[in-house]
Each structure stands twice: as C-alpha cells, then as structure tokens.
Amino acid sequence: MSGFTWERGPFTRCAKCGQTTMGILSAGGQLLTKRCTNCRATVQIPLPELDKKAIYLDQFMFSMIYNVKNEGNLPKGHEAFAKEVYTLLRRCVLLQQVFLPHSNIHHDETTVFHSPIDLRGLYQFFGGDVSLMDSRDVELLQDIRFAKAYFDAAEPAVSLDIDEIADSRRNEWLPDMHVGVRADYSQFADHIRAVRGEVHDAMKHLADTWIERKATFADVLESEFSAIGPTKKQAFAKWFEEVSNPDPNDPLALLESSGRQIYREYRELCHVLEDRGVDENQQPIEIRKFWHWERHREIPHQRISSYLFAAVARRVVMGEKKIVDRGLLNDVRTISTYAPYVNALFIDKRCAALLKEEPLATELDYKARIFSLADTDEFLDYLSEIERQTSDEVREYAAMIYGTD
Numbered sequence: 001m002s003g004f005t006w007e008r009g010p011f012t013r014c015a016k017c018g019q020t021t022m023g024i025l026s027a028g029g030q031l032l033t034k035r036c037t038n039c040r041a042t043v044q045i046p047l048p049e050l051d052k053k054a055i056y057l058d059q060f061m062f063s064m065i066y067n068v069k070n071e072g073n074l075p076k077g078h079e080a081f082a083k084e085v086y087t088l089l090r091r092c093v094l095l096q097q098v099f100l101p102h103s104n105i106h107h108d109e110t111t112v113f114h115s116p117i118d119l120r121g122l123y124q125f126f127g128g129d130v131s132l133m134d135s136r137d138v139e140l141l142q143d144i145r146f147a148k149a150y151f152d153a154a155e156p157a158v159s160l161d162i163d164e165i166a167d168s169r170r171n172e173w174l175p176d177m178h179v180g181v182r183a184d185y186s187q188f189a190d191h192i193r194a195v196r197g198e199v200h201d202a203m204k205h206l207a208d209t210w211i212e213r214k215a216t217f218a219d220v221l222e223s224e225f226s227a228i229g230p231t232k233k234q235a236f237a238k239w240f241e242e243v244s245n246p247d248p249n250d251p252l253a254l255l256e257s258s259g260r261q262i263y264r265e266y267r268e269l270c271h272v273l274e275d276r277g278v279d280e281n282q283q284p285i286e287i288r289k290f291w292h293w294e295r296h297r298e299i300p301h302q303r304i305s306s307y308l309f310a311a312v313a314r315r316v317v318m319g320e321k322k323i324v325d326r327g328l329l330n331d332v333r334t335i336s337t338y339a340p341y342v343n344a345l346f347i348d349k350r351c352a353a354l355l356k357e358e359p360l361a362t363e364l365d366y367k368a369r370i371f372s373l374a375d376t377d378e379f380l381d382y383l384s385e386i387e388r389q390t391s392d393e394v395r396e397y398a399a400m401i402y403g404t405d
C-alpha cells in the first residue's frame with residue numbers, strides 16, 4: 001500500500017473485491033466503520049456493549065497524572081505509584097472498562113491550577129470525557145425525591161444508579177481520534193480564590209466554636225442534622241432580602257448570591273406542589289413543613305456530609321485544627337454527593353481516614369470503594385482486577401481501534 005488513505009490498519013480482506021485493503025475508517029459510539037481503500041465497499045460493525053465503571057479521582061490525582069505525562073514533579077515517596085497508576089488507568093480507559101468522570105468540583109479547582117487548559121484537556125482525553133451532574137444538582141435531585149415522598153406520604157426512594165448523574169455517553173466506545181475543545185476558564189480564577197477564602201474563614205470560625213464547646217461527635221452530628229431546616233429557612237429569607245433590596249452598586253452580586261441554590265430548590269418544590277394541586281398561597285407553608293421534616297437527615301448527601309463534619313469536629317477538639325484547610329469543604333462535597341453513585345473514589349488521605357473511623361465505617365452506606373495515597377497497592381490491585389476481567393472480544397476491538405496490546 002502506498003500513498004495517503006482515509007482508512008487505516010489493521011487491513012483485512014475485502015469481501016467485495018478480494019484485496020487485503022479493508023481498513024478502519026472510524027470508530028466510536030456503538031459502531032466501527034470499515035471501508036475498502038480499493039473498491040470503497042463499506043461495512044458497519046456494531047461494537048460490543050459496555051458497562052464502564054466510574055472511578056472518581058480527586059484533583060490531586062489528575063495533577064499527578066498530568067505531571068507523569070509532562071515529566072513534572074511527582075509526590076515524594078509515590079513516584080513509582082504515579083507511573084504505574086498512570087499506565088494502568090490509561091489501559092483500563094482504552095479497554096473501555098472505566099471512565100474517570102469530571103465534575104464542577106474539579107473545574108473550580110482546575111481554574112486555580114497553574115495550567116488549567118492542559119489539565120482540563122486531560123479529563124477529556126485521558127479520562128474518557130464523561131461529566132457528572134453538578135454536585136449542587138445532585139443534592140437537589142435527592143432533596144426533590146424526598147420532597148415527593150413527603151408530600152405523597154410515601155417512603156422516600158432515591159435511585160443511586162450512576163446513570164442518574166452521569167452523561168448518557170458513558171457506555172459509548174471512545175472515538176478513535178479524539179479532538180478536544182480547549183476552553184480557557186482562567187478568568188474565573190480570582191473569583192474562585194476569593195470565595196474559597198471566605199468559606200475557609202467561616203470554617204475556621206466554626207472550628208473555634210467546636211473547641212470552645214468541647215463538642216463531641218454526637219453533639220456535632222445532632223446539631224448538623226437539626227440545623228438542616230432552620231438553615232434552609234434562613235438561606236431563603238436571606239435570598240429574598242437580597243433580591244428585594246439589590247445593592248445598586250453591585251448588580252452582579254445578585255447572580256452570585258449565595259441564595260441561588262435555595263431559590264432553585266424553592267422553585268422546584270413549588271412545581272412539585274403545583275403538580276399535586278396545592279394552592280399557591282399554601283405552597284410556602286408546605287415547603288417550610290418539608291424543610292423541617294426529620295427524615296431530611298436520611299437524604300444521602302445530608303447524611304454523609306453531617307457525619308464527615310462531626311468526624312472533623314472530633315479531630316479538631318482533639319487538637320488537630322490543621323484538618324480544617326482550604327480543600328476540606330470540596331473534599332466533603334465530593335464524597336457526600338458522588339460516593340453513593342460511583343464505583344470508586346480516590347481522595348485525600350485525611351478524608352479517607354475519617355471514613356474508616358467509627359461510627360462512619362458502619363453507619364454510612366455508599367457504593368464507592370474508597371482509596372487514597374495511604375493504600376496505593378490496593379488501588380493498583382483494584383485496577384488490575386478490572387483489567388483482567390475485560391472480555392476477549394472487547395480486548396480485540398480495543399487493540400484494533402486504539403492500538404492497545
């Protein structure tokens with residue numbers, strides 16, 4: 001064969017003209033398209049069905065992968081792991097067994113990373129390009145399921161299937177030639193840094209209160225739970241105040257208003273009530289009653305985050321104030337929203353350790369296996385097992401399309 005062809009190898013025998021000129025034209029989605037360079041005969045082959053596992057890596061892991069790829073600095077003592085996990089993850093992604101989802105939490109953090117464009121490209125190219133529903137939307141989704149149960153006097157049921165929150169292309173074969181869109185979000189970096197600073201100050205203040213009161217795990221858990229209703233009511237009142245009296249010097253503040261989330265929930269709840277024929281004037285009263293429903297504490301994201309905060313408080317009271325840092329809230333949010341849906345979470349060592357403490361270990365229930373730099377060997381074993389379980393058929397197609405061996 002000489003010269004340029006649209007088709008690429010491996011070339012097989014064409015059933016129409018008999019030459020060994022049947023190559024790959026394209027692959028992706030559910031189809032492999034082959035075409036003969038000689039007679040242009042085209043065949044479309046349906047690719048085997050997939051059931052990819054969701055492995056959520058925190059920002060730290062993506063940065064590490066980025067550094068392996070770009071020969072940057074690797075975390076001390078974990079250099080060998082970094083290289084090994086890079087190879088194994090890439091292989092599992094190309095074998096179509098795994099995707100490494102990205103979320104709004106990554107995107108916020110990526111923006112403050114030194115090369116945000118490249119790191120974003122990495123989620124898309126390396127991770128299989130599946131995004132998860134925004135963490136706030138996941139919370140809202142669960143809240144609304146509980147609201148429906150409350151208004152219908154039914155038992156709350158929240159589906160924790162990954163397809164509830166992952167985009168629908170998760171089980172597609174990756175395109176054989178990946179063209180990523182490079183978007184630059186760095187203009188948001190200052191704002192994100194400022195917000196994180198503010199939230200961090202509020203957390204430090206909370207930590208001082210815990211120390212002062214010598215709060216116990218049970219105290220903090222109970223106060224987290226019983227604060228759900230009042231906090232929502234207060235947030236809604238604050239939002240209402242802000243939109244009723246906007247600051248004329250800062251009209252954009254409305255958009256950034258911390259109340260946006262509570263307003264969205266309120267609106268959704270109004271729709272739910274409307275569907276149930278509840279009169280408009282009666283809706284705010286019903287919503288307030290729902291916000292004070294004691295079963296709020298069973299909503300997965302509320303339950304997990306409350307337990308984590310109680311565990312953090314216990315450490316703080318024991319003198320470990322350092323645990324409250326800039327990354328803590330994002331870690332808690334990542335775990336409390338995504339742990340029930342994904343197959344595995346690779347997170348910060350500190351939060352992984354908290355999840356292993358009692359009563360969290362026995363009382364919290366979520367799908368994800370938890371990994372961190374404290375158990376790197378277990379994570380490599382986990383990935384190797386997934387690699388081994390790949391069917392021969394999928395392996396053959398992956399070799400043909402992506403050049404895995």
Ligand SMILES: [Zn+2]
Nearest residue numbers: 014017036039
């Ligand atoms: Zn042919």
